[in-house]
């Protein structure tokens with residue numbers, strides 16, 4: 001009889017423990033409902049029959065964003081630059097840090113606490129234009145230039161190639177998808193001019209040398225004859 005009574009008591013205790021629910025402003029601990037600590041704080045010691053829950057404020061770098069029965073505060077998130085993040089809102093004792101993408105980055109993974117991971121905006125390639133500039137939420141969109149136009153990857157539209165005409169009528173370099181055509185004035189061939197000058201110079205030197213040599217020779221002949229004439233006469 002006493003054994004069955006004990007069994008009944010145990011069953012009742014277990015049953016009552018399982019169905020024991022607390023008011024939303026309370027938490028369950030050791031079969032008792034204790035008042036929760038306010039946001040910004042945590043439980044230091046559970047309530048007892050004689051006194052209420054004792055609470056401690058969250059220390060720096062930790063927070064609690066709702067009334068709690070936990071004995072610890074939560075750790076504030078870091079906005080890691082390596083994950084492309086910067087602080088949008090600093091951590092307080094009642095709210096976690098809110099992160100946002102760095103300038104030139106977009107968020108690829110976000111929660112209610114803001115962005116968790118961001119990636120750098122794609123750079124458009126030469127030959128493409130920026131169809132849609134990247135935002136904090138979306139990547140940049142690039143599109144290829146059509147024939148006869150160009151963009152170096154930083155333009156918001158492809159520019160038509162320059163048509164060479166006066167005063168620069170000569171096409172030096174045809175346009176590509178990534179670069180404009182290059183025009184210039186009719187240019188003289190520098191190599192040809194240099195060769196011409198050298199040839200003329202050599203010719204002049206040659207002629208001058210010849211003339212000088214001739215003069216010298218004829219001078220000698222003249223003087224030799226003169227010398228002979230003088231000798232014969234004397």
Ligand SMILES: *[C@@H]1O[C@H](CO)[C@@H](O)[C@H](O)[C@H]1NC(C)=O
Pocket residue numbers: 152153154
């Ligand atoms: C693209 O062209 C713009 C304007 O001509 C220039 O300022 C910029 O440096 C160029 N960028 C590249 C990557 O070549």
